[in-house]
Amino acid sequence: MANADLTTKAEARDFNFFYSNGHHALKNINLPLYENKITALIGPSGCGKSTLLRSFNRMHDLYPGNRYEGEIVMHPDNTNILDANVDPIEVRMRISMVFQKPNPFPKSIFENVAYGLRVRGEKNKRLLADKVEEALKGAALWDEVKDRLQDLAFNLSGGQQQRLCIARALATDPEIMLFDEPTSALDPIATANIEELMNDLRGKLTMLVVTHNMQQAARVSDYTAYMYLGDLIEHDKTGDIFIKPKDKRTEDYITGRIS
Amino acid sequence: MNTATQVQEPSQRTTISPRLAKNYRRNITERIIEFLLMLCALSAVFTTIAIVVILVYESYSFFEHVSVFDFLTDPQWTPLFEDAHYGIMPLVSGTLTISFVALAFAVPVGTIAAIYLSEFASHKTRETVKPILELLAGVPTIAFGYFALLLVTPLLQMVFPDLPTFNMLGPGIVIGIMVVPYIASVSEDAMRAVPMSMREGAYAMGATRFQTAMRVVTPAAISGIVAAYILAISRAIGETMVVAIAAGQQPNLTFNPMDSAATITAYIVQVAMGDLPHGSIGYQSIFAAGLVLMLMTLFFNVLGHFTRKKFREAY
């Protein structure tokens, strides 16, 4: 993969983040997300992976007192999405997120997937039904639920719920998808399903995946970024990071000397 | 010597090691505590049973004089008059009308207050407003009664000049004000119990605060919100003072809130405060009315129980 083929979809530039208690959780982060590629974010617990991921859709805005510094630029708009004049809701409409624990809404399977479209004011029944079907197929869940779309989403298994959450995120045709440890609450088979799904989505949208699972990062991602104590230590092609890391700390982590 | 071998050779010991023997002192203390706890729990059950027994027993004597059919169909309730009639419906209609007015006011106001406090208010606002709201629930009901009679009704009379001094609208609204804190407080607790992850899920889909509150948090908390409504209904049906003071004490078979009327509870205090001879039919009528009141409350509680079950959500 030559660097010339790559388009940057979004990038953090000299990005710093402070929690409301003053904790400086991210320090001068520079990280590009390449278009239609999967970037994995790895690092020991508490190093700031979730914090960085959640900055990309301005999730931190929900809690008063959190502060961003620097830029996260989104392309092709070439706009800093952290700018005070940018509407975080518009950002979230283009950048979807899947959480660590499946968090379906207390609604039917159909309404869960239709939620994002309804929020956008879509009322056309035909179009909603088509979009829901397409998203559920995209999340490899359609065959399992097509006969019970009106069932409560809580009745699905954990793995199905997580795929439902992915379908929910897909239904609005996002440009970027953020995954925060999407398989850490799932068994190996459900995990394999989700990984396969991400693989299928590769090339269709830009993804950023936080994971604690080295094998998963190696299997799924095109690029890998290693973080340590709020710093971004290294970012490179996944193969390079795992085979010949440049930084000693990355190597220690990958080989299991830090966990 | 390791423990595994000891276990395999039980024959070695015939007496139990003192370190493993039952501790009788601890055992007995536990038993006593358990018994005391059970006694407390049972006292509530016994009281309820005692009330039911007395109600049923005294009502039984009442129904020896008055047929159940008359009780349910006679359009008049005049047990203390020369020409006595024993139709409970005027009291039921008064009770239902006032409760309906109260809930028509309290449900929207209380629910919106809960949504505001839980989803929109800042931490500081919430911590200030909630105790004040709960304080409202502690105001003596007699104060609310005069509030209805001397302030709310005169204000309403400016809008509806035909409104009599004693009417059901004023006290209905005041009871509504009284139960707003119950609805707001209990619903707010239910909404705050909805996990943050569910809200984050909605926001991450591009939902606004309002959309998140209405389409995700409220449905997720619905069973708690319904519980709040049930509490409010029971409270409204049972409210006595406000009605006795401000609704007039004329049993009146009407569902028009602009009329004056009496409710079951208002009748009970009115009669109980007079000097009716024990065992007279007027005295017994109190218990028959009380029984109906209890059945109504029970009905709404059971209704609420099933509604809640139907809506129960597991996060």
Ligand SMILES: Nc1ncnc2c1ncn2[C@@H]1O[C@H](COP(=O)(O)OP(=O)(O)OP(=O)(O)O)[C@@H](O)[C@H]1O
């Ligand atoms: N709401 C918060 N307020 C203050 N500090 C926080 C908050 N959330 C996280 N932190 C701190 O910020 C740092 C980064 O946390 P973050 O959740 O991003 O770590 P992480 O890399 O995702 O860890 P994990 O792998 O365990 O999920 C940690 O030191 C954490 O204690």
Ligand SMILES: [Mg+2]
């Ligand atoms: Mg995390």
